[in-house]
Amino acid sequence: MSGQHTLPDLPYPYEALEPFISRQIMELHHKKHHQTYVNSLNAAEQAYAKASTPKERIALQSALKFNGGGHINHSLFWKNLAGAKSEGRGNGGALQDGPLKDAILKTFGSFDVFKKTFNATTAGIQGSGWGWLGVNPTNSQLEIVTTANQDPLLTHVPVIGVDVWEHAFYLQYLNVKADYLNAIWNVINFEEAEKRYKEATGK
Numbered sequence: 279m280s281g282q283h284t285l286p287d288l289p290y291p292y293e294a295l296e297p298f299i300s301r302q303i304m305e306l307h308h309k310k311h312h313q314t315y316v317n318s319l320n321a322a323e324q325a326y327a328k329a330s331t332p333k334e335r336i337a338l339q340s341a342l343k344f345n346g347g348g349h350i351n352h353s354l355f356w357k358n359l360a361g362a363k364s365e366g367r368g369n370g371g372a373l374q375d376g377p378l379k380d381a382i383l384k385t386f387g388s389f390d391v392f393k394k395t396f397n398a399t400t401a402g403i404q405g406s407g408w409g410w411l412g413v414n415p416t417n418s419q420l421e422i423v424t425t426a427n428q429d430p431l432l433t434h435v436p437v438i439g440v441d442v443w444e445h446a447f448y449l450q451y452l453n454v455k456a457d458y459l460n461a462i463w464n465v466i467n468f469e470e471a472e473k474r475y476k477e478a479t480g481k
């Protein structure tokens with residue numbers, strides 16, 4: 279059925295990612311921004327179901343892509359964050375021994391180089407978009423890629439996605455995107471990332 283998408287609950291309280299991502303950002307980002315993508319996707323799907331001509335359906339494509347991508351991306355994003363281990367709030371930021379760590383070290387040389395490469399690539403997004411660590415399905419390699427606007431990642435299987443829209447950081451980091459990108463590694467849920475990596479590679 280079309281138009282039945284709902285806002286997923288966060289898997290942690292709004293303040294769980296502090297001090298790296300503020301409660302205020304998380305509440306607005308989840309309750310307002312993500313909810314709006316859900317509402318607009320439902321409206322676009324309902325309109326599509328009622329559309330009777332190709333022209334009417336074509337006119338709805340951009341709304342379906344933008345709001346559908348927004349819903350998909352944010353649903354992934356909440357799960358790929360966790361309270362910081364350094365703050366005693368969870369396992370965020372901790373990359374444990376295992377297949378994902380092995381692949382990151384093999385691909386990038388070190389955890390630090392991986393994070394720096396990811397941040398440099400992601401900081402280069404012009405306008406709004408997303409930074410991704412994904413598995414390339416043609417060779418099972420880890421690669422860092424970006425998508426514009428709310429485009430979902432279709433070329434790779436997403437392992438980690440980072441929202442680099444200003445709404446994700448501006449209230450706390452103002453215009454300094456680099457500070458947000460440095461801070462977020464403290465709250466990346468590498469257990470969730472490893473789960474996605476294993477599913478993508480069959481490891």
Ligand SMILES: [Fe+2]
Binds near residue numbers: 307446
């Ligand atoms: Fe967002």
